[in-house]
Amino acid sequence: MSAPVPLEVGITRSAGSPAAGKRVLLAEPRGYCAGVDRAVETVEKALEKHGAPIYVRKEIVHNRHVVETLAERGVVFVEETDEVPEGAVLVFSAHGVSPAVHASAAERSLRTIDATCPLVTKVHQEAKRFARDDYDILLIGHEGHEEVEGTAGEAPDHVQLVDGPDAVDQVTVRDEAKVIWLSQTTLSVDETMETVQRLRAKFPLLQDPPSDDICYATQNRQVAVKAMAPECDLVIVVGSRNSSNSVRLVEVALGAGARAAHLVDYAREVDPAWLDGVRTVGITSGASVPEVLVRGVIDLLAEHGFADVQSVTTANETLVFALPRELRSARRA
Numbered sequence: 001m002s003a004p005v006p007l008e009v010g011i012t013r014s015a016g017s018p019a020a021g022k023r024v025l026l027a028e029p030r031g032y033c034a035g036v037d038r039a040v041e042t043v044e045k046a047l048e049k050h051g052a053p054i055y056v057r058k059e060i061v062h063n064r065h066v067v068e069t070l071a072e073r074g075v076v077f078v079e080e081t082d083e084v085p086e087g088a089v090l091v092f093s094a095h096g097v098s099p100a101v102h103a104s105a106a107e108r109s110l111r112t113i114d115a116t117c118p119l120v121t122k123v124h125q126e127a128k129r130f131a132r133d134d135y136d137i138l139l140i141g142h143e144g145h146e147e148v149e150g151t152a153g154e155a156p157d158h159v160q161l162v163d164g165p166d167a168v169d170q171v172t173v174r175d176e177a178k179v180i181w182l183s184q185t186t187l188s189v190d191e192t193m194e195t196v197q198r199l200r201a202k203f204p205l206l207q208d209p210p211s212d213d214i215c216y217a218t219q220n221r222q223v224a225v226k227a228m229a230p231e232c233d234l235v236i237v238v239g240s241r242n243s244s245n246s247v248r249l250v251e252v253a254l255g256a257g258a259r260a261a262h263l264v265d266y267a268r269e270v271d272p273a274w275l276d277g278v279r280t281v282g283i284t285s286g287a288s289v290p291e292v293l294v295r296g297v298i299d300l301l302a303e304h305g306f307a308d309v310q311s312v313t314t315a316n317e318t319l320v321f322a323l324p325r326e327l328r329s330a331r332r333a
């Protein structure tokens with residue numbers, strides 16, 4: 001994880017003449033994480049190398065704009081491998097896939113490129129390792145989320161999904177001395193810790209994961225939102241509804257004291273009524289959101305008198321992941 005640095009709030013932009021007292025706080029870090037950047041670039045490079053169409057199983061990352069833009073360039077998004085013509089190029093999304101999906105792609109002789117985020121792969125490795133040692137693995141995550149399906153699919157006989165604190169009552173294990181919790185990478189840190197506390201109250205010998213499963217990007221974006229939310233009348237989170245980490249940012253903002261918080265894909269979805277009586281608007285974006293969409297919201301707010309934009313910086317991120325091996329020579333300059 002990038003090392004947290006002391007909170008600094010500094011004026012970074014002042015366009016036009018800001019209406020008295022109206023300001024925007026802009027969370028930093030926000031937007032693209034290293035895993036999303038790698039996944040999107042993987043698809044772009046695969047398109048360049050192999051030409052359209054390129055097939056992608058599920059959304060490459062959970063963002064409408066990204067998916068629509070790639071679709072316009074010849075990417076075909078499918079739900080399952082059986083929708084892909086035999087022998088075609090198929091990219092697995094950043095959220096990861098189970099061994100069963102790899103096997104079904106191999107059966108169809110698909111040429112696969114795996115854009116799974118390395119931090120998701122790390123959780124897969126943990127699941128495999130603890131299943132090998134015959135642990136009961138309590139996987140904290142959201143039912144139906146692709147990442148959870150992929151991780152659980154590594155060890156279906158050992159993994160139980162725990163979807164939040166209220167699900168703890170239903171959990172049973174074979175041997176209380178061999179229980180470990182793992183988690184989806186994009187959860188609320190606070191809610192996950194609440195779930196863990198309740199699990200530990202029930203299973204005192206519960207083991208922690210070898211390292212944090214909630215990834216650096218999820219944690220950093222939540223810390224930045226928490227820092228600015230108490231000062232905000234309104235927080236706008238740019239992100240899609242199926243983006244787990246974006247939805248968590250809305251919850252974290254409200255939990256940290258923002259008077260209101262909304263999720264939007266595009267600036268045009270901002271309801272002017274939200275701005276009534278508002279003096280401070282916080283803006284952040286999920287880990288799958290390109291910065292151009294945040295710029296759209298900043299420009300829209302400027303039209304409503306919120307031209308004073310100040311950064312709230314809680315960490316600096318420098319992590320970059322290498323492209324999948326088969327595309328490495330194609331990394332952009």
Ligand code: SF4
Nearest residue numbers: 033035036117185215
């Ligand atoms: S949010 Fe975290 S786990 Fe997901 S792609 Fe980004 S870095 Fe990887």
